[in-house]
Amino acid sequence: MNDFTAAFGEAFGLIARFDSDLVEIVGLSLRVSLSAVFFAALIGLPLGAAVALFRFPGRRLLAVLLSSFMGLPPVVMGLVVYLLLSRAGPLGVLGLLFTPTAMIVAQTLLVTPILAALTRQVVADLWTEYGEQLRSLGATPARAVPTLLWDARFSLVTVMLAGFGRASAEVGAVMIVGGNIDHVTRVMTTAIALETSKGDLPLALGLGIVLILLTVAINAAAFLIQGATQERAA
Amino acid sequence: MTAPEDPRHRVPPTSEGDFRAPILPGRLEAVSYEIAGKRLIDGITLDIEAGTRTIVLGPNGAGKSLTLRLAHGLIKPTSGAVFWRNRKTEGAGAAPRRQAMVFQRPVMLRRSAAANIDYALALHGFARAERRRRRDAALARTGLTAAAAQPARTLSGGEQQRLALARAWALEPQVLFLDEPTASLDPSATRQVEEIVAAIAASGTKIVMTTHDLGQAKRLADEVVFLHNGRLLERSPAADFFETPRSKEAQAFLSGELLW
Numbered sequence: 001m002n003d004f005t006a007a008f009g010e011a012f013g014l015i016a017r018f019d020s021d022l023v024e025i026v027g028l029s030l031r032v033s034l035s036a037v038f039f040a041a042l043i044g045l046p047l048g049a050a051v052a053l054f055r056f057p058g059r060r061l062l063a064v065l066l067s068s069f070m071g072l073p074p075v076v077m078g079l080v081v082y083l084l085l086s087r088a089g090p091l092g093v094l095g096l097l098f099t100p101t102a103m104i105v106a107q108t109l110l111v112t113p114i115l116a117a118l119t120r121q122v123v124a125d126l127w128t129e130y131g132e133q134l135r136s137l138g139a140t141p142a143r144a145v146p147t148l149l150w151d152a153r154f155s156l157v158t159v160m161l162a163g164f165g166r167a168s169a170e171v172g173a174v175m176i177v178g179g180n181i182d183h184v185t186r187v188m189t190t191a192i193a194l195e196t197s198k199g200d201l202p203l204a205l206g207l208g209i210v211l212i213l214l215t216v217a218i219n220a221a222a223f224l225i226q227g228a229t230q231e232r233a234a
Numbered sequence: 235m236t237a238p239e240d241p242r243h244r245v246p247p248t249s250e251g252d253f254r255a256p257i258l259p260g261r262l263e264a265v266s267y268e269i270a271g272k273r274l275i276d277g278i279t280l281d282i283e284a285g286t287r288t289i290v291l292g293p294n295g296a297g298k299s300l301t302l303r304l305a306h307g308l309i310k311p312t313s314g315a316v317f318w319r320n321r322k323t324e325g326a327g328a329a330p331r332r333q334a335m336v337f338q339r340p341v342m343l344r345r346s347a348a349a350n351i352d353y354a355l356a357l358h359g360f361a362r363a364e365r366r367r368r369r370d371a372a373l374a375r376t377g378l379t380a381a382a383a384q385p386a387r388t389l390s391g392g393e394q395q396r397l398a399l400a401r402a403w404a405l406e407p408q409v410l411f412l413d414e415p416t417a418s419l420d421p422s423a424t425r426q427v428e429e430i431v432a433a434i435a436a437s438g439t440k441i442v443m444t445t446h447d448l449g450q451a452k453r454l455a456d457e458v459v460f461l462h463n464g465r466l467l468e469r470s471p472a473a474d475f476f477e478t479p480r481s482k483e484a485q486a487f488l489s490g491e492l493l494w
């Protein structure tokens with residue numbers, strides 16, 4: 001029990017004096033996960049809206065697949081990306097394995113189905129309200145995609161937060177494709193896993209606290225921005 | 235499909251895509267609409283001619299809204315066809331471009347009042363300067379100039395309906411369908427909507443409007459189309475309809491008796 005309180009004390013100490021290792025790890029974590037959410041949004045938002053609005057063969061199958069991939073185990077995604085990027089793999093020549101880029105790729109692939117599946121639902125709901133009006137005004141489905149994404153912007157912020165939560169919390173994929181190399185690919189979750197198994201509880205706890213605080217801070221910021229702009233645009 | 239004998243239908247078909255090409259007269263020919271085997275519209279044949287304000291009357295469930303949606307091309311007839319100047323339209327899916335529709339509950343995009351009008355004009359491919367001219371004119375004619383920059387969804391119900399009319403008017407459609415546009419408005423907002431509808435008609439747009447408000451029908455109608463149980467029972471000049479309705483259903487409707 002004494003060990004435990006001591007560990008907490010040290011953890012707060014690391015945070016309070018902006019320990020350089022801790023800051024570096026937090027910075028890389030944010031860079032990897034925010035980049036992944038950014039690229040996943042570029043793909044997932046239009047994809048989800050398109051699945052909601054276009055009528056094509058296999059549309060329902062695609063919707064089911066997107067929803068299923070929301071729950072894809074990160075270690076499996078990590079393994080797939082590892083095989084693709086490994087020296088002998090099809091993309092091995094790029095030399096990306098064990099780099100932050102590889103981690104961004106893996107997390108992008110993890111987050112994209114989440115954003116696409118949730119966006120599909122949001123846009124489909126909005127279309128039941130907007131459909132006749134937009135068709136009456138002469139909007140084609142292709143033209144309705146940006147319109148609905150813009151009008152769903154407040155709901156989509158929540159969707160993106162769900163994606164960020166997934167990316168920042170997962171260990172499996174970044175561990176496999178990043179390798180948890182100190183000063184190169186070590187992020188909060190992999191560091192917590194490693195330091196805990198090594199017995200360095202203060203760093204693990206410190207990182208755990210930062211991870212939770214960051215998640216709360218980002219959600220709070222999004223909530224405040226959403227509230228302020230929603231009031232203006234109703 | 236043989237061409238109808240009526241000389242009115244010998245006008246050459248309108249050209250697709252060209253905005254200014256006239257689309258009137260329009261014609262619903264033996265149009266039926268079914269959902270799950272239930273026949274909601276039963277063989278309606280109706281000519282839509284330029285110049286008059288047509289009011290579609292009938293009790294709830296008569297098929298007024300469906301008839302407008304079928305004519306506007308939002309839904310596809312189960313059987314029969316819709317023609318615009320002798321060209322059969324593909325129904326649902328084909329963009330109904332030289333027509334506009336105002337719904338009972340207008341859908342406003344989450345942007346300013348002015349941007350809502352601008353959006354509709356952009357969909358129709360107008361250049362920026364022309365969009366601005368039409369948008370400002372439409373806002374002025376509907377008394378919404380002061381609300382131009384306000385988010386559309388923060389407008390009152392009456393203002394939103396006027397904005398819906400402005401959005402439709404800016405397109406200068408040849409036909410404007412209105413589906414119970416005043417059903418959820420108070421008397422003064424209703425009066426404003428009626429004035430705007432009359433002004434749109436005066437600017438040369440064909441009006442086809444449903445209502446269950448008989449006073450409103452008397453104020454606005456040049457001709458009345460009376461529907462009951464998905465069938466067209468009467469189409470007559472407004473004065474004739476209100477003084478001497480021919481069908482017993484219309485007589486019952488005008489005297490305020492319930493129809494089933």
